[in-house]
Every structure is written in structure tokens, then in C-alpha cells.
Amino acid sequence: MPNNQTLGSNSKSILADTIPIAVSASHSHLSEEDFYHLFGENSKLIKWKDLSQPGQFAAQKVLTIKGPRGQIDNVRILGPFRNDTQIEISQTDAVKLGVSPPIRMSGDLKNSSPITLIGPHGILHKKHGLIIAQAHIHMSETEAALLNVKDQEIVKVEIISEVRQIQMMNVVVRVSPNFMLEMHIDTDEANAAAIATNQHGKLKK
Numbered sequence: 001m002p003n004n005q006t007l008g009s010n011s012k013s014i015l016a017d018t019i020p021i022a023v024s025a026s027h028s029h030l031s032e033e034d035f036y037h038l039f040g041e042n043s044k045l046i047k048w049k050d051l052s053q054p055g056q057f058a059a060q061k062v063l064t065i066k067g068p069r070g071q072i073d074n075v076r077i078l079g080p081f082r083n084d085t086q087i088e089i090s091q092t093d094a095v096k097l098g099v100s101p102p103i104r105m106s107g108d109l110k111n112s113s114p115i116t117l118i119g120p121h122g123i124l125h126k127k128h129g130l131i132i133a134q135a136h137i138h139m140s141e142t143e144a145a146l147l148n149v150k151d152q153e154i155v156k157v158e159i160i161s162e163v164r165q166i167q168m169m170n171v172v173v174r175v176s177p178n179f180m181l182e183m184h185i186d187t188d189e190a191n192a193a194a195i196a197t198n199q200h201g202k203l204k205k
């Protein structure tokens, strides 16, 4: 058999300069302390399924988030635990909750919005931690070199689509040895461009 089908999907993507897109629904990252407060001291953060970035997983547990106007149930917890609790929602969910969180990179929680978290065992009124995640591309150092971009660089991504052609601006490149090539957008961004699973984008400098 000719050995010309052995490239992984990521390698193929790089050859074509295209990036697989994954859509994130509103979700939460919790500190260990906040998790036990919400779910009880004997609770465990058990994996439901792996996410594409190595070591990251969707947990079995979900919580409720509440703002001045409304609440959203079944918000998935992603693991592992983080040092700081961070809730990432779409602008649509922000309107539903009655809050105005900033568009931020994950981990940048300065002046992020307050939010109430409700679990089966407790309630937490967080003074900050709510953001709308800025669209970003995870990649390894090798992938960054091949795509000729650096960590924290701002790029544009043209969504490859026959349905609705959209170019996303202000997309942040995030490089780490633990990452694999994948662009993360939220449900509003996906809906705006009618993006379905297995769609790709083209990186533009």
C-alpha cells in the first residue's frame, strides 16, 4: 500500500494553512475550594469526556449560574481545577443573565464581572470571574513555527465556508508545548458564521 495517508489531521491542516475550529458553549473552570463549597467536601471532579487539548476534560458535574436578570442551568464544569474560578459565557447568555462581562483571554480576570454560582451543596457570590472568551488559537511551538506566528500574536481568521463567509479579527495565538492546533470560538461566533463541526479557518496575518 502506498504510504501517503499517514498524515494526521493537524499535519494536513498545517500543509493547507487551515485550522480546525471547535465551538465552546458557556462553561466553568473552578478552583478546588469553590468546587467543594458548591458540591460538598466528599465530591469528586470526575471526567465525563476528554477535550481535544491534552489533559483538559469535561467533568460530569454541571452548575447553575445566576445574574440579576436570569439564570442558566447545566453549565458544564471543565477540569482540571484552576487556581481561580472562571466562567466563560457568550454575549447571548450575558443578555439572558443581565450582565456585561468583558471580552477577555482566559486567565485575565482583572475587572471581570461578578456572578453567582449555584451547586447542590452551596451558593457562591463571586465578585469577579465572569468573561466572554476572546477567540483564540491553541498551537504547539512546532505548529507556531510552521504557521509563522508567535504566542500572543493577534491574527485574522477567514472562516472557510460556502454558506456564510466571515473573517474574524482579533484572534489571539496561544502557544504551549501542551497545546494542539485548534481555534476556539463561542456559540455566538459559530452561529454568526453558521459554523458546524469539522469546519476550518484560514489564518491571515
Ligand SMILES: [Zn+2]
Binding pocket: 136, 138, 184
Ligand atoms: Zn481554548
